[in-house]
Amino acid sequence: MKFLVDRMCGRLARWLRLIGFDTEYIDESKTVPEIVYKSLREQRIILTRNRKMSLTKGYSVYFVQSENFVEQVKEVIKKFDIKLEKERFFSRCIECNGTLEEIDKNLIRDKVPSFVWQTKEKFYKCKKCNKIYWQGSHLELAGEILSQLEEK
Numbered sequence: 001m002k003f004l005v006d007r008m009c010g011r012l013a014r015w016l017r018l019i020g021f022d023t024e025y026i027d028e029s030k031t032v033p034e035i036v037y038k039s040l041r042e043q044r045i046i047l048t049r050n051r052k053m054s055l056t057k058g059y060s061v062y063f064v065q066s067e068n069f070v071e072q073v074k075e076v077i078k079k080f081d082i083k084l085e086k087e088r089f090f091s092r093c094i095e096c097n098g099t100l101e102e103i104d105k106n107l108i109r110d111k112v113p114s115f116v117w118q119t120k121e122k123f124y125k126c127k128k129c130n131k132i133y134w135q136g137s138h139l140e141l142a143g144e145i146l147s148q149l150e151e152k
Ligand SMILES: [Zn+2]
Pocket: 093, 094, 095, 096, 097, 098, 126, 127, 128, 129, 130, 131
C-alpha cells in the first residue's frame, strides 16, 4: 500500500513513513488530473482534507475526517485495515520518503553530536537525502505514539 498525502496532513504523512509506508506529498502546483494520474500510475491511495479532491470519482481517494494527527493515523489504520509490523518501522526517512540503511557508526562520527555517537550503537542513513537517524532520535517519539495507537 502506497500513499499520496496532501500538505494539510503533513504529520500523518511522516507517521505513515515511520511505520514503513511509501508516502509522498501531493505537489500543490499540479492540477487535479495530474495528481490523479500520478496516483493511478504509482498505485497510490490519495489521503486528503480537501473535500473537492475527495469527491472526484474514479480513483482511490480517502477524505481524512480528523484534524488531529494521532486521530488521523488511527483513522487511516482502521480504514485500510493496516497491520502494524514492527519490522517495517523506521525503514523510511520521515523527511523525504527515501529508504534507510544501517550505517557503520565509525563513518559518521563527525556528523552526529558527540554524546550521541558515544552512547548509541545503531545508526541509519537515508539513501536519498543522507539524513542520519539513531535509536533515541525520532524512534523514542515513535514508541510513544505507537503506544497511544495500541490503547484503542
Ligand atoms: Zn531522506
